[in-house]
Amino acid sequence: MTNSPEISDEALMARLRDDDREALGTLVERYQQDIFRFCAHYLRDTERAKEIAQETFIRVYVARSRFDVTRSFRPWMLCIARNLCLNDIKRKKTVNMESLEDYASDSREISGAVSHEDPGGAIEQMVADDRRAALARILEGLDDESRELIRLRFYEELPARDIAEVLGSSEGAIRTRLHRILKRLRELNQDEKADL
């Protein structure tokens, strides 16, 4: 989200409807990381995620005339990306079900990243890493729909209203589901502590 922050997404889409391809370029720069990460979480395959991210923007371009500029752009785009990911998963029929933690570990190896927090507190970092690993394990205990909602809320940081747009639900239903998922996570967390 670096370029032209003064121009809203919806204004850029209005320009794109007039075939201003630079507007698309701005939208790509603004959202390509978001879309890539979003797709990567569905596909667990960074190369394929990059291809689907690219395809998402092509779809945005093709569908530009049908975008309702009175609505938010981001959930609309995420809806396109989500549909592409789900189709891709169905097409391949072999979904890599590695855990979020495995996936994150692999991604760290790929990127060479170790930590983005204060390198001075090594012990604190290990504790934090352990907690995250535990939480990632717990997330794997959820069903696919719940994990998707967690991804949209915490990874994409979408508000409930936008999640509702992406998933074709209502804001109230999303909040209710979120509440239920948190309760479930808390129970699983307690179980995990008990196991330890």
Add this chain to the structure above:
Amino acid sequence: MSTHEREAFERTIVEYLDGALDAHAAEALLEEVNASPERRAVFEQLEMLWQALRGLAQAEGNALPAVDVKDAVLTAIAVESALEDQPDLEAPTREAIAAAARELIIDPEDDASRSAADDLRARSLAHRDEVDAYAAMAIELEAIAQELAPSLPSIDIRDAVLATIAGDVPETEHRTPSRGVVSFQRGRRHRAQSVQWPLVAAAAVLLTLLGSWSLLMPRGVESPIEPMATPVEPAPVAVEPPVVIAEPAEPLEISPSPLESAFSRMAEAMPERTAPPATVDSINLAAISSSDVWTAQQAAIRDADGRASIRALASLPAERARALAETPNQRPEVVVGAAASLPPIEAQRALLALREDGHQSPSLVFAEAEAARAVAKAEVEGDEDIDIGISAIDGPSLEDIIAELRAIDPDNALSYYWEAINLLQQGDLEGALTMLEAAEQLESAHAYSLEGARATQAALEAAGMSPDAAMAAAALSAGMSQYDFLTTLGQDLLDEAFRYEAMGFTEAAEQILSSAQRFGAQIEAGSPMSWEQLAGLDLQRAAIEALESFFISTDDLVTLTNDALGLVANMDSMASFFDAFNSLFLTAFDADFFNELSQAILGQGDIDFFAAYAPAGQPATNAH
């Protein structure tokens, strides 16, 4: 905090963490948190979990490599646009797309088909989605086939699919270039519009599969539930062979609804299976013997009038019931049993008095709530049966009684659904959906039919009926009034779903219907009485039928179809139970056996009777 309070409190915390509370509401929440250690602990738990999830997301997000697809996107668009502008490079014709699609469906793994489709796809942006839609169709068809295959013989769906897309295809007006790419509609409606043809084909496959299933069902296991009265349907005395309804060997047809084949095996609209008790004003209770009850049960096997007679034998004349209820220091179960034969307002008063005397049990509170509900309904409907000369009861409201029932029997989902219905009727959709979610988490629901039957026995005996006859009449009528109550309550829930749908709240309506289906399953799982379980089956059937109009995606339809097939199997199982149970009464009266049977039913319900007790000569079958 009660369970309900805690649910509401946690939900508010989630809204706070989600940034959905305004400043005033947030301040109020924090004050609440600071005022109570218990609430503070709940708040801190959820807040810690929330922060942990954010931390995990951030860490994983940071771990991903950066990408740059801008140039690739712009180049792809420029190249493809240029190709489209070439006058000598014709876009693929509709026929070519349809041909490629057929090949894809027939053999998705074939390299040549795939290559041709890829070629078509690459040549035009405008047709990319046409090809993708057909490819998705191929995948969906295969998924459906895989899902249903384990329970079915192998069949050939190719012709059905090809017939569906024969015509290749849609008329021009259905295939304007604006269709195709993902459109931003809400939920399932969106899917129906953007992937329309794959769903048409998928529906054809579902129909074909369901049709095959229907033809393959073994003969002679028709659910007795389908002809409305069959749970107690004849069994015309032993010389005649069992009634076998032959499955018509009709050719497979494509009809508008893929679930119709399954629905046709279930009952018609939620029926009045039971019959109200016949008038009992002049009955001489002391003269009734268990042999009379046996004879009445034989009649009940034949028709609704017979069932009305059984219920009449288990009822009291109002004057007698009133005398029992007003007797000082009367046993609580006698009062509860007698109250069932009183006008609702009198019943409510009698049960309230019992509770004011310190008696407390879930079935007692349920009976009071049931009476209060009948009073409220009669008031709304202007029922003249309500005795105007008796003033209204100065007691707890229906809502309060239901809340109390939930508090003293929190594992029974009945009161949760009941309260949700009240909230829906009051327009509190949010609260109702929360309550329905809480209800769905529970294992089972029931309307205390076992306790009700025991109360009936006690009241009949106290009114002068012989112990054997009282026991028999109570056992054989057990669960019938609960069937009426549960199906009426279930219908109220369905009505609320339809009402919200009519107002445009389709998502809420779908949730309510799903809850109704779950409610039915919980009743089926939770009751020891066949009639109560039958109410659960009927409610599930009604909910599934209503849900069909909401479900458009193939995934949902497959799930719903599986639910319907499972329900049909359970209904068949219930039918077997009723057949076996009715067959017990096809012989001459046997007092000892009848006593044992009645005792067993009043001891643990009828549904497990055959598993626990198989008299000589009787098959040890069980509905479940």
